[in-house]
Amino acid sequence: MSGNEDAVALKRRSLLLGAPALAGGLALAGPSRAGVRTNAKIVIIGAGAAGLATASRLADRLEGASITLVDRRREHLYQPGYTLVAAGLKSADYTVSTTREFVARGVTLIEEAAAEIDPVGKTVTTDQGKRLPYDFLVVATGLELNYGAIEGMDVARIGQNGMGSVYAGPEQAEATWRAMSAYADKGGVAVFGRPPTEMKCAGAPLKYAFLTDDTLRRRGNRDKAELIYNAHVKTLFSVPIVAEKVRMLYADRGIRVTHDHVLRKIDLERRIATFRTPNGDSEQRYDFINVVPPMRAPAVVRNSPLPWQTGPWAADGWAEVNRHSLRHVRFPEVFCVGDVAGVPKGKTAASVKWQVPVAVDHLIAAIQQRESKESYNGYTSCPLITRVGRAMLVEFDYNDNLVPSFPGIIAPLEELWITWIMKEVGLKPTYLAMLRGKA
Amino acid sequence: MKDLDLATLIAVFQEMLGWTLWPIIALAVLASLAFLWVVLRDRSLLSRRLVWAEICGLGGGIAAVLIMQAVTHSGFADLGGPIDWLLVLGIFAFGAIGAALGCYALFGLLAGRKQKTA
Numbered sequence: 026m027s028g029n030e031d032a033v034a035l036k037r038r039s040l041l042l043g044a045p046a047l048a049g050g051l052a053l054a055g056p057s058r059a060g061v062r063t064n065a066k067i068v069i070i071g072a073g074a075a076g077l078a079t080a081s082r083l084a085d086r087l088e089g090a091s092i093t094l095v096d097r098r099r100e101h102l103y104q105p106g107y108t109l110v111a112a113g114l115k116s117a118d119y120t121v122s123t124t125r126e127f128v129a130r131g132v133t134l135i136e137e138a139a140a141e142i143d144p145v146g147k148t149v150t151t152d153q154g155k156r157l158p159y160d161f162l163v164v165a166t167g168l169e170l171n172y173g174a175i176e177g178m179d180v181a182r183i184g185q186n187g188m189g190s191v192y193a194g195p196e197q198a199e200a201t202w203r204a205m206s207a208y209a210d211k212g213g214v215a216v217f218g219r220p221p222t223e224m225k226c227a228g229a230p231l232k233y234a235f236l237t238d239d240t241l242r243r244r245g246n247r248d249k250a251e252l253i254y255n256a257h258v259k260t261l262f263s264v265p266i267v268a269e270k271v272r273m274l275y276a277d278r279g280i281r282v283t284h285d286h287v288l289r290k291i292d293l294e295r296r297i298a299t300f301r302t303p304n305g306d307s308e309q310r311y312d313f314i315n316v317v318p319p320m321r322a323p324a325v326v327r328n329s330p331l332p333w334q335t336g337p338w339a340a341d342g343w344a345e346v347n348r349h350s351l352r353h354v355r356f357p358e359v360f361c362v363g364d365v366a367g368v369p370k371g372k373t374a375a376s377v378k379w380q381v382p383v384a385v386d387h388l389i390a391a392i393q394q395r396e397s398k399e400s401y402n403g404y405t406s407c408p409l410i411t412r413v414g415r416a417m418l419v420e421f422d423y424n425d426n427l428v429p430s431f432p433g434i435i436a437p438l439e440e441l442w443i444t445w446i447m448k449e450v451g452l453k454p455t456y457l458a459m460l461r462g463k464a
Numbered sequence: 465m466k467d468l469d470l471a472t473l474i475a476v477f478q479e480m481l482g483w484t485l486w487p488i489i490a491l492a493v494l495a496s497l498a499f500l501w502v503v504l505r506d507r508s509l510l511s512r513r514l515v516w517a518e519i520c521g522l523g524g525g526i527a528a529v530l531i532m533q534a535v536t537h538s539g540f541a542d543l544g545g546p547i548d549w550l551l552v553l554g555i556f557a558f559g560a561i562g563a564a565l566g567c568y569a570l571f572g573l574l575a576g577r578k579q580k581t582a
Contacts (some may be wrong), residue, residue, distance in 0.1 A: 114537050253547035414542030435547055442538060442548040449536045454479035 060088035063392050068072040068149050068159040070325070072096035072124045072372050074104075074460065075363025076165035078381045080268045081462030084129035086389055092131065093157060095149065097138040099124055101460075105374050105452055107191050108229055110198040112236045112312045112413060113206060113448070117195035128461040139166070142329040144356040161358050161388055164344055166326055168225065168364040168372065171319045176290040176299075178316060187296055190316040191233060192225075204315055209240040212249025213312025216298055220319040221257045222341055225364055225372040228407035228419065230254075231261065231271055233315050238278045239412035252279070253309065255286035255300055263370070264425045267409075270438045274411060291316065322365050331359065333367050343367030348423065351384040351402045357391070360384040369423055371405025374452075378459050404428060408448035416444040497565040502572030509568075513575070517568035524563020525556035 067083060069076050072094045080094050106120040128134050137151035139420065142164070149157045170192055172178045182201025183190045187208060191198050208215060217234040219227065228294070234254050238436045241247040254261070254275060261275070261282065262268040275282055290299035291314070298314055322332060327342030331353060334345070344361035345354050348368040353359035362380045364372040383401040390397035403423030407414040418435055420428050429437045435444065460462035478485050503509060532555050533539050543549055 260574065268567075414536070415544055416537035436545065439545050440545045442542045443551050445542065446532075446536055446540060446551070450480070451476075454476045457479040458472070458475040464472050 070163035208313035218255035338367040377405040498569035520567035521564025525560030528559025
């Protein structure tokens with residue numbers, strides 16, 4: 026490994042907390058950067074992970090700027106915790122805090138939803154009619170769960186009659202646990218899968234099949250159960266080496282895999298899921314199902330000039346940005362970070378952790394009329410839980426390379442306790458520190 | 465600040481432990497200073513006190529491992545590779561050294577007080 030790669034790995038370790046002691050010698054913090062003086066108006070749409078982290082970093086590096094965050098939701102949701110809630114390990118409130126407690130000093134929070142983006146007129150309009158002119162815009166809206174695209178799906182019934190859906194929110198994650206736990210007491214057929222769209226944390230649906238298998242085993246009911254994972258394409262994961270490992274683990278755990286299956290309809294009364302396959306519709310009866318909805322950009326972005334015009338990300342409205350700078354390709358004053366960015370690979374908190382400093386540096390470079398040397402390589406990571414107590418640390422980039430933060434120490438494709446510790450103890454505080462721009 | 469530096473670690477531990485972070489650090493520093501003070505006062509490590517402190521340390525190490533397992537809903541069956549065993553040893557050593565050091569200091573302070581009383 027070259028010196029440069031060593032340095033990159035060291036940087037990544039700051040995200041993967043819980044193992045700081047392993048990292049060896051720690052450098053003291055360097056001298057703080059002198060603030061850049063500017064009177065630029067910066068509007069940030071969305072106060073989720075990406076929006077808050079961006080606001081914190083901009084507030085830290087700029088002096089005199091007007092930084093405005095726009096988001097109607099008052100709660101902040103720690104979404105990486107949903108899996109732990111849906112595994113019965115944490116309560117719903119583990120994932121809920123308030124947006125305000127993470128808003129950096131000097132940043133104005135407007136608790137209204139962005140209704141319209143006009144990147145030509147450089148204005149954002151809120152649902153209350155407030156017009157916010159900007160010099161720079163950061164779009165961090167997150168994404169929209171499109172449950173409506175699944176015929177027969179009813180979000181209000183999550184947790185009932187064997188139907189769960191981890192993604193919908195903290196209460197729904199908890200309701201999913203109740204449904205899965207009830208299933209694990211009896212056994213039967215459990216059905217898993219993922220949508221054909223881009224999605225946040227593509228490892229989560231895989232994890233939930235592992236966790237259901239684990240719960241069944243702990244209850245002594247694994248032999249009464251059949252677990253089926255319906256992959257939407259011919260692989261289980263977009264990174265080939267990870268897909269192969271999961272395939273082997275699923276074989277070991279007795280989780281049957283079918284390919285080219287996309288959930289298009291669900292009968293919640295009769296417990297029948299209908300999948301679109303190359304050979305026509307295929308029905309599966311289930312006793313438990315984890316519904317993962319299709320995902321797309323929120324309407325405010327889809328209905329703006331920001332989405333891709335052609336290509337695989339056009340239909341769902343993902344923002345057309347340069348994948349290395351997160352800067353919009355047609356509107357250079359606009360940056361898009363987090364889930365809404367139309368880039369390959371992860372829509373995860375780890376992606377946010379790596380995207381935000383790059384986008385912020387490019388934005389500040391634009392203010393200073395210089396070129397930024399920062400570049401985002403697509404890094405994302407996923408502690409892929411394989412049972413309660415073990416996980417695999419999966420880290421990769423745009424090119425499907427594994428990019429381990431602890432080469433030679435923590436093997437990326439091994440089921441390890443230390444990775445589980447990181448997930449359960451280290452990840453949330455690191456995430457919260459990231460919101461404050463400190464990690 | 466993507467780098468792993470001291471400020472990042474403090475920020476993360478502050479999120480993890482909240483207001484208890486600084487009292488915990490203060491307690492650790494006080495215990496260390498008390499240990500040093502007792503050793504300097506006695507001008508040596510007293511073997512009888514050290515043995516009792518080591519016994520306490522053993523308990524502290526075991527407690528640290530069991531507490532970590534309880535907090536993380538896991539157990540020895542979850543150890544999957546050499547790094548996991550090293551982590552267990554590290555947690556044990558952390559608990560053992562902390563408990564032994566603290567107990568030695570406490571015993572020394574109590575003994576000192578008794579001598580004064582006598």
